Amino acid sequence: MYSILENRPALRGEIEKIAEVAGYLWQNGWAERNGGNITVNITKYVDDEIRALPAISEVKQIGVTLPQLKGCYFYCKGTGKRMRDLARWPMSNGSVIRILDDCASYVIIADEAVQPTSELPSHLTVHNHLLEKGSPYTATVHTHPIELVAMSHNRKFLEKDVLTNILWSMIPETKAFCPLGLGIIPYTLPGSVELADATLKELDDYDVVLWEKHGVFAQGLDVMDAFDQIDVLSKSAKIYINARCMGFEPEGMSQEQMKEMSVAFNLPK
Numbered sequence: 001m002y003s004i005l006e007n008r009p010a011l012r013g014e015i016e017k018i019a020e021v022a023g024y025l026w027q028n029g030w031a032e033r034n035g036g037n038i039t040v041n042i043t044k045y046v047d048d049e050i051r052a053l054p055a056i057s058e059v060k061q062i063g064v065t066l067p068q069l070k071g072c073y074f075y076c077k078g079t080g081k082r083m084r085d086l087a088r089w090p091m092s093n094g095s096v097i098r099i100l101d102d103c104a105s106y107v108i109i110a111d112e113a114v115q116p117t118s119e120l121p122s123h124l125t126v127h128n129h130l131l132e133k134g135s136p137y138t139a140t141v142h143t144h145p146i147e148l149v150a151m152s153h154n155r156k157f158l159e160k161d162v163l164t165n166i167l168w169s170m171i172p173e174t175k176a177f178c179p180l181g182l183g184i185i186p187y188t189l190p191g192s193v194e195l196a197d198a199t200l201k202e203l204d205d206y207d208v209v210l211w212e213k214h215g216v217f218a219q220g221l222d223v224m225d226a227f228d229q230i231d232v233l234s235k236s237a238k239i240y241i242n243a244r245c246m247g248f249e250p251e252g253m254s255q256e257q258m259k260e261m262s263v264a265f266n267l268p269k
Helices: 009-027 119-135 145-150 160-168 172-177 193-204 222-243 255-264
Strands: 037-042 074-079 094-099 107-108 139-143 182-185 210-211 215-220
Touching: 009 037, 009 074, 009 139, 009 222, 074 119, 094 210, 119 139, 119 193, 119 215, 139 222, 145 215, 145 222, 160 172, 160 182, 160 215, 160 222, 160 255, 172 255, 182 193, 210 222, 210 255, 215 222
Parallel strands: 182 210
Antiparallel strands: 037 074, 037 139, 074 094, 094 107, 139 215, 210 215
16 A cells, blocks of 8 residues: 655654654553544645645544644544554554645545544644644644552642642753643543633643643644653652652752752743
């Protein structure tokens, strides 16, 4: 079967990066069964030959009109597909879609007619917002980091920026590599419009948001950037939980030490 990756090293590299991240999500235990999603704007890698490819699916409705996405192309994890399989066979467990001129529908163009994730509307809504803001971010990742989800079951961690400051204080790299911290969204029905709207609002202030008792949603310059931010937050959560399991409350870096870091590394907070 013809693959759009043939003779396109830049596009192939991007898809391979997506597959690599999918493997990390599975290996970390963050992607049970078909849990989690990845959606990446690959429009900049699309050439005239790809633009001329016919649809291999019927026209599908997004369910919302997204004017910034007209003519854009996305790689999307398939519905019901597993991250561990996507890591090995990304083009059989995901698909490339083209947003049509009405900005409310799409077609699958490659490589197989794999139906995109059921959470596609919320992912595309975020991408529409990113383009509207002129953001350089191209990737969104949703996954279920064990320690972060566990911490979301403690009510005291869900006040604004409480968990952010705990995680920043565990190790300097967390504040350096996730400088906007972690937004918090109270429990909302998965896949609901309410969850999508709340996520969109929090992503104006944070690059990663924690869905209470569910998982995280991250945006980044590319899929690896989005993963890295989740990864550093998860590392800090592990340090905190390990300290508590050893029988003590970890001291953490002081506010003065964190302010010193922000100045030294020109961080936004």
